[in-house]
């Protein structure tokens with residue numbers, strides 16, 4: 144077990160050039176009157192090294208490259224809320240979710256839980272008795288994966304799958320474990336008589352319910368739901384989303400809900416963060432952001448949503464080109480090669496900080512007449 148804080152520094156040449164966004168996204172969240180966030184990421188960064196094969200290195204002298212999957216994200220999520228995370232494929236949503244559950248170790252940045260930094264895989268929390276105690280982070284945070292087909296061990300029965308986290312939670316006797324397995328299976332809407340079945344004996348929706356039960360078994364406080372319904376039929380999607388909402392109310396769960404489908408995000412999220420090429424580019428409450436998207440990328444994203452009612456349709460915004468490679472991201476604003484509203488050379492040269500536009504935070508130079516969002520590090524966030 145590591146004993147150092149999960150606050151790791153990237154080598155200076157690895158870190159993005161230009162002004163840092165600091166803890167800008169953190170600030171508005173502190174402004175919603177809910178006090179200390181449950182989970183808070185500051186400057187969270189994940190770079191994946193890509194090593195070329197020995198042959199490629201010898202013959203064409205190919206160098207090691209770096210995928211900048213997540214590049215300095217600040218995000219704060221308060222107890223009991225659901226933050227929706229949207230963005231095109233490959234923009235870093237899963238990597239961010241995995242870092243927040245420590246399935247990926249960050250290259251740089253810090254994660255805090257209830258204001259306390261992670262030390263190794265442990266964090267100090269205040270117990271029911273009011274005393275601080277150290278607990279493994281995975282007791283507090285869990286993940287529900289996109290693909291219920293591949294995220295469950297095909298060789299284990301439901302009972303075995305659920306017993307693993309229950310033992311890790313400290314349940315010891317067979318009786319205790321069995322009672323909890325029965326409770327969980329029933330709670331997620333499965334037949335308790337099917338606990339000796341294997342994952343392949345269930346439908347996709349049922350398998351996702353097993354995945355949810357497995358996450359719930361640890362009695363976590365925070366769950367990253369990474370596209371939990373995208374591989375399911377629409378009717379089943381609704382059932383699984385309803386289940387997640389019921390469980391949230393019952394157990395005061397906090398969600399980071401990752402999805403491509405904006406209608407799902409609109410339905411389930413209290414707030415939405417929009418991600419592009421490893422950066423969060425806009426953040427606000429769901430109603431504000433859907434009503435008045437400010438960042439050109441958010442505008443394009445929302446304009447692409449099919450709307451049946453003619454009067455409610457937005458003009459389509461067709462973005463030119465594809466998402467740039469995270470191996471060689473553009474300097475300045477990450478969106479500038481595709482931006483239809485580019486302000487000028489500043490867009491190509493400097494990473495925009497977050498500007499406060501109404502209740503939203505927008506990382507775009509178009510709003511540089513608005514105040515820059517103060518960083519949490521400056522202590523200003525408490526004033527907002």
Ligand SMILES: Nc1ncnc2c1ncn2[C@@H]1O[C@H](COP(=O)(O)OP(=O)(O)OP(=O)(O)O)[C@@H](O)[C@H]1O
Pocket residue numbers: 191210211212230231232233234235236237238239469
């Ligand atoms: N283990 C890894 N090694 C190298 N590159 C990786 C690794 N995991 C992810 N990446 C790269 O990091 C970038 C972000 O990937 P990520 O899976 O986080 O995106 P995403 O937004 O979740 O995409 P999707 O919507 O398709 O699930 C991509 O370019 C991806 O290829």
Ligand code: SF4
Pocket residue numbers: 438439440476477478479480482483484485486487490495506507508509
């Ligand atoms: S900073 Fe410039 S390039 Fe980036 S979204 Fe705003 S206007 Fe477009």
Ligand SMILES: [Mg+2]
Pocket residue numbers: 236237238
């Ligand atoms: Mg993903």
